[in-house]
Amino acid sequence: MGLCVFENSVLHQPVTALRGVGEVLAEKLAKLGIVHVLDLLFHLPMRYQDRTRIYPIASLRAEQEVLVEGEIESTEVVNRGRTMLLCHINDGSGILTLRFFHFTTAQKYSFAKGVRIRCFGEVRQAGFKLEMAHPEYRLLAGNDPVPLENTLTPTYPTTDGLQQRTLRRLIETALLHVDELVDLLPENVVRQQRFLPLGECLRKVHTPEGNPSPTLLLSGEGVARRLVFEELLAHQLGVQQARHELKQVLAPAMLETNHFWEKLLRALPFAPTNAQARVIHEITHDLQQTTPMNRLVQGDVGSGKTLVAVAAALHAIANGFQVALMAPTELLAEQHYQNLQRWLEPIGVETVFISGTQTPRQRRRKVENLLLGIGHIAVGTHALFQNTVEFLQLGLIIIDEQHRFGVHQRFALREKGKQGDHYPHQLVMTATPIPRTLAMTAYGDLDYSVIDELPPGRTPITTVALSNERRDEVIERISAACHEGRQVYWVCTLIEESEALQCEAAEKTAETLRERLPHVAVGLVHGRLHANEKESIMRQFKCGELQLLVATTVIEVGVDVPNASLMVIENAERMGLAQLHQLRGRVGRGSVASSCVLLYQAPLGKTARKRLDAMRTTTDGFRIADIDLELRGPGEVLGTRQTGDVRLKIASLLRDQHLLPTVQVAAREIVAQYPERVAMLTQRWLQRVGEDTATRFFQS
Numbered sequence: 001m002g003l004c005v006f007e008n009s010v011l012h013q014p015v016t017a018l019r020g021v022g023e024v025l026a027e028k029l030a031k032l033g034i035v036h037v038l039d040l041l042f043h044l045p046m047r048y049q050d051r052t053r054i055y056p057i058a059s060l061r062a063e064q065e066v067l068v069e070g071e072i073e074s075t076e077v078v079n080r081g082r083t084m085l086l087c088h089i090n091d092g093s094g095i096l097t098l099r100f101f102h103f104t105t106a107q108k109y110s111f112a113k114g115v116r117i118r119c120f121g122e123v124r125q126a127g128f129k130l131e132m133a134h135p136e137y138r139l140l141a142g143n144d145p146v147p148l149e150n151t152l153t154p155t156y157p158t159t160d161g162l163q164q165r166t167l168r169r170l171i172e173t174a175l176l177h178v179d180e181l182v183d184l185l186p187e188n189v190v191r192q193q194r195f196l197p198l199g200e201c202l203r204k205v206h207t208p209e210g211n212p213s214p215t216l217l218l219s220g221e222g223v224a225r226r227l228v229f230e231e232l233l234a235h236q237l238g239v240q241q242a243r244h245e246l247k248q249v250l251a252p253a254m255l256e257t258n259h260f261w262e263k264l265l266r267a268l269p270f271a272p273t274n275a276q277a278r279v280i281h282e283i284t285h286d287l288q289q290t291t292p293m294n295r296l297v298q299g300d301v302g303s304g305k306t307l308v309a310v311a312a313a314l315h316a317i318a319n320g321f322q323v324a325l326m327a328p329t330e331l332l333a334e335q336h337y338q339n340l341q342r343w344l345e346p347i348g349v350e351t352v353f354i355s356g357t358q359t360p361r362q363r364r365r366k367v368e369n370l371l372l373g374i375g376h377i378a379v380g381t382h383a384l385f386q387n388t389v390e391f392l393q394l395g396l397i398i399i400d401e402q403h404r405f406g407v408h409q410r411f412a413l414r415e416k417g418k419q420g421d422h423y424p425h426q427l428v429m430t431a432t433p434i435p436r437t438l439a440m441t442a443y444g445d446l447d448y449s450v451i452d453e454l455p456p457g458r459t460p461i462t463t464v465a466l467s468n469e470r471r472d473e474v475i476e477r478i479s480a481a482c483h484e485g486r487q488v489y490w491v492c493t494l495i496e497e498s499e500a501l502q503c504e505a506a507e508k509t510a511e512t513l514r515e516r517l518p519h520v521a522v523g524l525v526h527g528r529l530h531a532n533e534k535e536s537i538m539r540q541f542k543c544g545e546l547q548l549l550v551a552t553t554v555i556e557v558g559v560d561v562p563n564a565s566l567m568v569i570e571n572a573e574r575m576g577l578a579q580l581h582q583l584r585g586r587v588g589r590g591s592v593a594s595s596c597v598l599l600y601q602a603p604l605g606k607t608a609r610k611r612l613d614a615m616r617t618t619t620d621g622f623r624i625a626d627i628d629l630e631l632r633g634p635g636e637v638l639g640t641r642q643t644g645d646v647r648l649k650i651a652s653l654l655r656d657q658h659l660l661p662t663v664q665v666a667a668r669e670i671v672a673q674y675p676e677r678v679a680m681l682t683q684r685w686l687q688r689v690g691e692d693t694a695t696r697f698f699q700s
């Protein structure tokens with residue numbers, strides 16, 4: 001049986017079978033994992049825009065994305081640090097400001113008093129007023145009513161050069177064949193759950209009729225419930241499969257005692273915490289087996305994951321194997337390299353640093369050493385697994401801060417490290433706190449350990465939430481901290497839609513702080529700097545040449561500057577708890593008392609207030625993860641889709657976790673009674689971006 005009722009259904013065919021789809025378009029679609037016509041049906045909207053009705057200005061609330069129509073009352077060009085155009089419109093119920101950071105003179109003159117304008121955009125709070133920044137708009141001539149859309153407009157995940165319009169058209173074509181899909185759920189599940197037919201659910205999600213609430217459509221309730229269920233099921237089957245496959249392959253059993261670790265322990269100024277010792281024990285047990293270790297170690301920021309990684313590495317090395325330690329950025333790789341070097345050189349273990357920025361000549365010796373087995377442990381970014389780097393006997397791969405690496409990369413790496421018919425062991429470390437029940441599903445293909453204890457002697461971080469109006473006090477505080485020789489982070493978070501605008505905002509902040517703090521050495525990093533520029537500034541901050549670092553959220557992961565003891569986070573009210581926690585983890589790493597200032601724009605919404613309260617009252621990552629879960633009601637759809645490295649189209653592991661027990665039962669039933677459906681379900685639902693090992697893994 002194929003995926004459809006009709007073996008020859010167009011759903012089976014490559015997308016090029018559709019009219020107007022040539023090679024170029026097919027390639028773009030492939031980037032989204034859309035290869036066959038069928039895949040279009042399962043490319044689900046990430047949100048909807050409601051252009052079906054016009055909202056009265058008086059009824060608007062911040063964060064709504066709405067259509068508004070009014071008459072232009074006045075237009076002005078103002079200069080608040082940068083030039084912008086403000087256009088005030090009135091619809092009889094209230095006044096709304098449109099804000100343009102980029103505009104042309106022609107545009108300015110077209111916004112004449114009395115002209116009618118219809119605009120679509122996100123409403124935001126600016127002080128006590130509401131505004132829209134860069135709305136889509138059209139000026140309405142005459143008094144003829146301009147028609148509105150009839151249905152909600154889906155917005156799909158897309159890729160460069162592929163327009164929403166094109167995607168919508170193709171998906172609509174595919175929908176003509178939606179009833180040719182076979183129902184892969186066991187009948188009793190469909191009955192028990194009172195699911196509507198799959199085709200109907202897909203149709204309603206892609207082309208919602210009768211204007212249901214967009215939130216509901218994506219909430220995991222109503223028609224979406226079945227889709228959520230199927231996706232979780234496919235995911236569960238996928239990870240089970242991967243786990244099963246992995247138990248069928250071989251890995252070197254490392255039975256020798258870890259004499260290097262014993263040596264290191266004698267030299268270390270501290271003893272491992274109980275939690276570290278337990279996790280090291282679990283890892284050692286895995287490494288002694290003849291099947292590959294595949295373990296996730298979760299430990300809050302500062303819990304000492306590096307030491308655990310080192311223990312694992314030394315075990316492999318004591319058994320005559322080499323180790324690859326991979327970090328998500330060059331800076332973190334270098335930081336690991338320096339720590340490892342310090343710890344390992346005295347005990348005769350050779351660490352090799354492979355950097356993407358080394359010239360071939362600089363690299364040659366290092367690469368040779370790895371090939372000859374003289375280098376024991378290689379540290380680097382994914383550059384480690386590109387081209388020229390080869391090992392004599394790679395026995396263990398360690399991936400740090402893995403949420404930057406996708407599940408696909410993890411599989412690909414394992415393939416790369418394969419020697420003969422033996423696969424290397426794999427250890428993944430993450431600071432992302434995920435409640436335990438979820439971890440079992442989110443990382444179902446991995447065994448799971450947790451370092452649930454911080455090393456002793458940390459001074460807790462004091463966190464305060466301050467309204468923007470008290471910015472001056474905060475700047476005073478920075479001045480005082482720098483005067484005492486401490487270092488400070490100032491984090492500018494996303495308030496602008498685009499990265500470009502965000503970087504501009506960070507530049508502006510850095511400028512202001514430079515003016516206000518003439519005696520302080522201020523540096524700036526943001527996403528638009530070249531990698532080497534970024535690294536060089538980070539390095540200057542690390543070595544103390546810079547005292548204040550203004551940064552966008554690029555500094556979120558792993559950076560360790562123990563002397564930095566004050567962090568200011570702007571627009572904290574707009575950020576998720578998990579991210580705030582990650583950011584804050586950059587301070588509190590040394591022996592001086594650290595503090596974190598959360599700056600917010602009053603007035604605070606209810607959820608925002610609870611989030612900030614949580615940040616003030618606890619620094620425990622697991623506690624924060626739980627609160628995060630509580631605060632994310634079903635209404636909050638965006639941003640909850642991603643947990644760890646699992647990419648889901650419509651389900652959310654957090655929001656939909658109550659379904660997991662039923663999903664697991666259904667998964668067992670399918671494996672036992674309909675084994676041929678496993679591949680079909682995973683093929684329908686799991687993202688296949690590029691044809692890599694993971695895909696084959698999931699589908700074999």
Ligand code: ADP
Nearest residue numbers: 270271272273300301302303304305306307455
């Ligand atoms: P993370 O889990 O965030 O990666 P690190 O491995 O960077 O944490 O460790 C944070 C700091 O704690 C490092 O300076 C490390 O040397 C130190 N550390 C690790 N384990 C212990 C321990 N058992 N006792 C005291 N300090 C420790």
Ligand code: MG
Nearest residue numbers: 305306400558
């Ligand atoms: Mg770390």
